[in-house]
Amino acid sequence: MTADEDRTILLIGSGPIKIGQAAEFDYSGAQACRALQEEGARVVLVNSNPATIMTDPEMADKVYLEPINTEAISEIIRKEEPDGVIAGLGGQTGLNVTAELAEEGVLDEYDVDVMGTPLDTIYATEDRDLFKQRMEDIGEPVPRSTTITLDDGESVTDLDEDSLIDRVESAVDEVGGLPVIARTTYTLGGSGSGVVDEMDELIERVRKGLRLSRNNEVLITESISGWVELEYEVMRDADDSCIIICNMENIDPMGIHTGESTVVTPSQVIPDEGHQEMRDSALKVIRDLGIQGGCNIQFAWHDDGTPGGEYRVVEVNPRVSRSSALASKATGYPIARVTAKVALGKRLHEIDNEITGETTAAFEPAIDYVVTKVPRWPIDKFRDTEFELSTAMKSTGEAMSIGRTFPESLLKALRSSEYNPAADFNEIDDAELETEYLEKPTPDRPYAMFEAFCRGYTVEEVVDITDIKEWYVERFKEVADAAEAARDGDYETAAQAGFTDQEITALAGGEFNDTHVSWLPADLDEDGGDEPEVEAATDGSGVTVDTVETETTDRDFKLVDTCAGEFEATTPYYYSTRDPLSGIDRDELQIDPDLESVVVVGGGPIRIGQGVEFDYCSVHAVRALENLGIDAHVVNNNPETVSTDYDTSDGLFFEPVTAEEVADVIEATDADGVMVQFGGQTSVDIGHPLEQELERRDLDCEIMGTSVDAMDLAEDRDRFNKLMDELGISQAEGGSATSKEEALDLAHDIGYPVLVRPSYVLGGRAMDVVYNDEDLETYIEEAVRVSPDKPILVDEFLADAVELDVDAVADEDDVLIGGVMEHVETAGIHSGDSACMIPPRSQEIKDVMPRIREVVEDIADALDTVGLLNVQLAVRDGEVFVLEANPRSSRTVPFISKTAGVPIAKIAAKVMSGATLSELDVQEQIPEQVSVKEVVLPFDRLPGSDPRLGPEMKSTGEVMGTAGSFGKAYQKAQMAVGKAIPLEGTAIVDLPILGFEEHFDVQDFDDYEDTDAIIDAIQSGKVDLVLSRNRDVLEACVEETVTYFSTHESAEAALEAINSADQPLAVQAIDERPKTQREWGAE
The missing domain is CATH 3.30.1490.20 (ATP-grasp fold, A domain)
Structure with a gap:
């Protein structure tokens, strides 16, 4: 094939967000779809993840939300007759299924070419023996x-x-x-x-x-533990033109997965001779393997006394990857876009550089700044899991920052990660600090290094304990010294090191008024909470941010231009710096302040409870603003997302999401408004401090949509309860408590069990069901740590109720309901962990649908909602209870939009910009088929975690299955998760459910001597299916990859799926799925 032929290209996505494979493939896939269509190709996309931008119907000519397995994709190939398939853009999932399609003869049968990197190369890189032999053949050293x-x-x-x-x-x-x-x-x-x-x-x-x-x-x-780990991103075309896009250096030594390590580009500690040797090696490797497109090559390096040191080639990823997304955002070089065009036959010199408009993809990027990536771990969700870092990933996401110096970049990255150390260093002596926090690699180690310098440790001592290179340790000490300087009144040194004015104010003893910190000394955080509770530590009480501002350099915005200023850049991609040597006299902002503009605040790194669905909402908001002719500027720091692509918005600002730094962007762009509704809890949380910061600076910029006070009212249980009482809307009995005594009194009044959770948190963090006073007292200690100075909510546990989610848009006069979802699991399971279906099928729900609509409309009106609204409800005995309402985006918005065909995030952004629902003339739609959203759980990556579902969210991602019946839709959803429901064999059933005996040899716990005997049977491969709530048994199922269901409702759904197995696996593009124009809850 040549690049100018018309053809149909099958693009295979990566499926759900999971540990090891996050939103980077939504970014890569979306970029690839656009690139392929630019070349005139017809694009057929298959992915199972409804939360992504790439599965929007407008992203490809045909979009299939179907399981990524050979059965479903074979049907799509038969139906769409593609000419070629690109495997390297869907991560490991895409590579694996393409290899399986080839091995099963499907690609040959339908004459489908594997485009770009050939399968033989994939085999040579994935098969470790073959890879070792290929490297030895070309004289490259390997471990x-x-x-x-x-x-x-x-x-x-x-x-x-x-x-x-x-x-x-x-x-x-x-x-x-x-x-x-x-x-x-x-x-x-x-x-x-x-x-x-x-x-x-x-x-x-x-x-x-x-x-x-x-x-x-x-x-x-x-083992080459202790060596420096590096990655080189390389690009090659069919003419053998090759370039190095960048190299990336891990701060943590070998022995820690690169996805778990803090990563820096360009490399800082490798001598130039060593870099040139690995550069030459990378070009030799990509040429020998015949890779076409982007690839990632990992090296290990150590100083053996020679000028260049010694290196080993560790592995090659012949595809776009997590690191490719990071490299793309770090350099501005669009690796996925170029890879897609190379797969079509384009040469690098034929592909334009969109940022400069003058150069091509054959030019190697040059950067004049420092990029730092830090991972984000789900420690808050898995308190019983060991988070010592190793070669297996446990992080769910990452944040990236850009600065002129490494300290500035590091502090911006730590602030962007929104992570606060689990350790309270005030309670840790030197011996424990050394063995548990410096020597042992954990997410807390960077903060422990700062703490060590505060205690007087030398650079040499920290290097010896951590095995981290001296250059990096010296920079950590610079940061600690800068913090000490601020405490002594030298604010400018701290500002140049990367601290914000709010952080410097806190260091000087003043009041901190923002959401996230990079690092502050432990004695400024006496409460050990998630947010800094700063007390005066010096004689500087009375110091205010106004004082600090007058003595520090303002932030200057610089361009990411791929060429270190050699050519003029035309794409507005910015980062801020306070480095006085950065050329502050040269204003690099290319924004017309006379144009109407809005800043859209993104969601930061992916974490449990706040995933890619909020990036979906942010991107839809940007597109809606552009449709209205309003310039949209994005503030975000997640390198994996579509929102941080350089051509998504009119201005991209790669910055931490804090009130101070967002206000700097607003001031620099002279923005007329700012949207905080779409980035999840991260963007909502800056509402109050941002409002105060805008007022302090006297900036004429409004927070658009529902007011910050209304969002706070929805979070404040006492105010919300009072409002519901005034509206006559039923609630579970409950209230808020600010002390242990109040919580116990509430629990006694309500009666156990009660549902307890902190306020102002996302994803049910630290939520639990407690059954007695002792459990409640233990719980309160944890809740105070998670959300200090915020009330604890104590509610009646609505046993046997059916839960619902409703997503809607309101404009103060009218309400448009996007969809109503019924949960599969009953009360007690977090809504983010429960499978759910649309439309609801329970007769109990159908009977009260008019009341559901009435409740949603009343809440929207009472909160003066302008924009999105999510309402969580429970129905029991014909009564509708409201559980909570959130006048902002929710994780179910993408699922609703794709099943009902109504893009409610776009509609909400237009309403927030002044349009009315009646003017937009959008109709509600109810899907005629059943769609099931199922969650992906990370227990296999987190040994020791409790696999039982509960009121705290633990899932990392989601998939979707659609069919004519619930049973078939549920079966397809389980396939998409990767745990196909077995249809026969041996089942251990410990839940009160009948019907499995028709398909399985059913056994119960009484058939075994004890739990250990059951676990032995599972480990011996004698069990195909388990239905149980027993933690030890479920942990064995996770370890042995045995399918299990841990709730009665999910087991019943699985039985229905088994009974539907004979129904054909029909595949449909999402634009082919039938819908009826009708209002939800209409009489």
Whole structure:
């Protein structure tokens, strides 16, 4: 094929957000769709994730929200007859399923070419033995390694224990002894991998790895822990033109997955000779493998006394990746866009650089700033899980920052991550600080390094304990010294180091009035809470942010231009700096302040409770503003997202989401308004401090849509309860408590069990059901840590109620309901963890639908809602109870929009900009088919976590299944999750449910001697399905990848799916799914 032929291209997405594979593939896929269509290709997209921008109907010619497996994709290929498939843009998921389609003969049968990187290359990089041989053939050094492989026809359960031990011991001897790294092939984010020091642990890792691997192989590699880990992003076309896009250096040494490490570009500690050697190696590797498009090559390097040091080629990812997204945002070079065009046959010199408009994709980017990426971990959701960092990923997302110096970039990244250390360093002595927080790699280590310098540790001591390179440790000390300088009245040094004026005010003893900090000394955070509770630490009481502002350099906005200023950039992609050497006299803002403009505040890094769905809402808001002729400027810091693509908005500001820094963008752009509704809790939280900051600066900019006070009213339980009483809307009995005594009194009045949670948190954080006083007292201690100085909410637990979510748009006069979703699980399971369906099917819900509409309209009116509104309801015995209302975007907005065909985020943005619903003339629609949204849970990546669902959200992502019946839709949703429901075999049933005996050999707990015997049966491969709430049994299911259901409702849904298995797996593009124009709840 040549680039100018008309053709149909199948683009395979990456599926749901999960640990190891987050929103970077939504960004890559959206960019690729646009690139392919620019070249005249007809694009057919398949993905199972409704929360993404790439699954919007306008993103491709045909969009299929279907499971990413060979069965569904084979049907799509048969129906759409694509000429080619691009595998390298859908992450590991896309690579794996493309390989399976080839192996099953589907691609040959329908004459579908694999475009771009050939399958042989994929096999050569994923098969560790093949990769090792290819590297040795071209003279590239690799770590010593060997493979443990199952024989043909052999399974893990068949493997004799002595035989497994012999194979493992032989492999260890071959690579030089323990410690070793165990790596599993064809898996994601280091799943099943790790540095192992003990033989017993290695045997278990190998057993698990053989089960997880698609080709029954586990690689045993010599450990090179302690070496510097680097990544090189490389691009090649069919003419063998190659460029290095950038290199990225991990602060943490080898032994920690790059997705878990703090990453810096350009590299800071590698000598130029070493960089040139690895650069040459990277070009040699991509050429030998025949990769066409982008790829990521990982190296390990250490100083052996020679000018260039010594390196090893660790692995190659022949596709776009998490690091590709980071490199794209760090340099402005659109790796996914170029990869897609190269797959069509374009050469690098034929692809324009959209940022400069003068150069091409054949020019290597040059940068004159420092980029830092920090991960975001779900520690707050899994308090019983060990978060020591290793070769297996546990983080859910990441934040990126840009600064002129590393300290400035580091502090901006830490602030952007919205993470606060779990440790209270005021309670930790030096010995514990060293062993648990400096020597042991955890998410708290950067903060422990700062703390060590506050205690007088030297750079040499910290280097010796952490094994982090001296250059980086020196920079950490600079930050700690700058904080001390601020306490002594030197504010400018702290500002240049990267502290905000609000942080400097706090350091000087004044009041902190913002949402997130980068780092402050422990003695300024006496309460150990999530937000700084700053007390005067010096004689500087009375210092205000106004005082600090007069003594610090203002932020200057600089362009990301891919060429370090060599050519004039035309794309408005900015970062801020306070470095006085940055050329402040040269204003690089290319924004016309006379044009009407709005700042859209994004959601920051992905975390449990706040995922890619909020980026979906932010992007839709931007597109709506552009439709109205209003300039839209985005403030966000997540390199994985579509909102931070350089061509999504009229101005991209890669900045922390704090009131101070958002206000700087507003002031610089002279924005007329700012939207905080679309970025989840992150953007909502800055509402009050931003309002105060705008007033302090006397900026003529309004917070658009529903007022900040109305959003606060919805969060403030006492005010909200009073409002519901005035409206005559039923609520679960409850209230808020500001002390342990008040909480106990409330619980006694209501009667146990009660549902308890902190206020002003997202994703049900620290929410729980408690059954007695002792549990409640224990809970209160945790809630105070999570949300200090905020009330604890105590509510009646509505047992046996059916829960609902409603998403709507209001304009103060009218309400448009986007959709009503019924939860599969009943009360007690967080709405974000429950499967849900649209439209509702329970007769109990249908009977009260008019009342549901009335409740939503009354709440919208009472809150003076302008924009989005999510209302969570429960129905019991024909009565509708309101659980909570949130006048902002919600995680269900994308699902609603794609099932009902009504883009409510866009509509909301237009309403917030002054349009009315009647003027927009949008009709409500009810889908005629059943769509089920199912969640993806991370328990397999977090050993020791409790797999039972409860009132606190734990899921990382979602999928969607649609069919003519609920059973089939639920089955498709489970397929999309990756846990297909078995149709026969042995089932252990510990829930009160009948019907499985028609399909399975059903056993219960009484058929086994004890729980250990059940676990042994699971580990021996003798169990196909488990229905239970027993934690130990469920943990064994997670470990052994046995399908399980832990609630009565999900088990019933699974039985319905099994009974629907004979129905055909019909695939439909989302624009082909029938809908009826009718109001929800209409009489």
